[in-house]
Amino acid sequence: MTPPVSGTRSAGSSAGEPPTGRCVLAVDVGATTMKGAVFGEDGGVRHSVVVPSRADGDPVGALRELCRRLHAEAVAGGAAPAGIGVVTPGIVDEAAGLVRYASNIRFRDVPLRALVHDDLGLPVVIGHDARAAGVAEAVAGAGRGLANFLLLPLGTGIAATVVLDGQPVPGTAWSAGEVGHMPVYPGGEPCTCGQRGCLEVYASAGGLARRYARLGGDPGLDSRAIAAAAATDPLAGEVWDTATQALGIALATLTLTLDPARIVLGGGLAEAGAQLFDPVRDALRAALAWRTAPEVVPSAFGAQAARVGAAILARRAAGLAVPDGWAAPVPASVGS
Ligand SMILES: [Zn+2]
Structure with missing residues (x-):
């Protein structure tokens, strides 16, 4: 069996056909890289982008640029972004949409929700990476149904x-x-x-x-x-x-x-x-x-969990339903 290539999934769309319809954008900000993805209506990853976090330069600017790029690439691919979820480590005030403190990425009191909303005009949700990973495992991973x-x-x-x-x-x-x-x-x-x-x-x-x-x-x-x-x-x-x-x-x-x-x-x-x-x-x-x-x-999602969680949070922020099992990992081999 050929294991799936990380970050790509084409379930629900036939080969050669450009994906269309609603999508959500998801970004997982880590200490060394920021991982962004466009998730289609069926939970499949349509497109993914990984860029350096640039913690020593302008980390917030780099993140905003990644969000704009993801949005542009989703639109170019024929999809309409309905919302975006951005998750980071550190102390994240999810209610206020603020990253209060994240030492690894040099964020302090960053009003991320307002900044990304200004840039994209979409519903934005800001989350904590580990809690977002928990959301992914709860909806479609190792904690599903519990x-x-x-x-x-x-x-x-x-x-x-x-x-x-x-x-x-x-x-x-x-x-x-x-x-x-x-x-x-x-x-x-x-x-x-x-x-x-x-x-x-x-x-x-x-x-x-x-x-x-x-x-x-x-x-x-x-x-x-x-x-x-x-x-x-x-x-x-x-x-x-x-x-x-x-x-x-x-x-x-x-x-x-x-x-x-x-x-x-x-x-x-x-x-x-x-x-x-x-x-x-x-x-x-x-x-x-x-x-x-x-x-x-x-874990069912491994290193992808936080990004999948960000996508689920984005769907919720956009008022879209999140069906049980949405964005579930593709099995590496044929099984039940
Ligand atoms: Zn200690």
């Missing part, structure tokens, strides 16, 4: 999105889900946040690489390489085991607090598959003495 679940992308850092009644919980100050700084080993190794023993120190992709180097391993190895070396390099094995153990402890705390129906793991680390999921499930079960553990499963 009233409540947790999504933890394991990337440079670790955040959690708590989905309750199908909606991500934003928190009082738009800061819910910072579980990367949950202490898992009190008094443990120092974290960049100033605390000790944080989950992120042991179990984020960045933390794994830093820890491996600090304990005497090759500083050039990233988390993927450490995972690959775990069976043959005792230090890599130990660092990997500590990561899965720390995750099990953290997931036990989250399970006891929230009683989720399912825990979804995403981000680069989840690509390790059974090497991650088997020991994490074991550690979670071992940490819970009196209750059963929720199932722990991989």
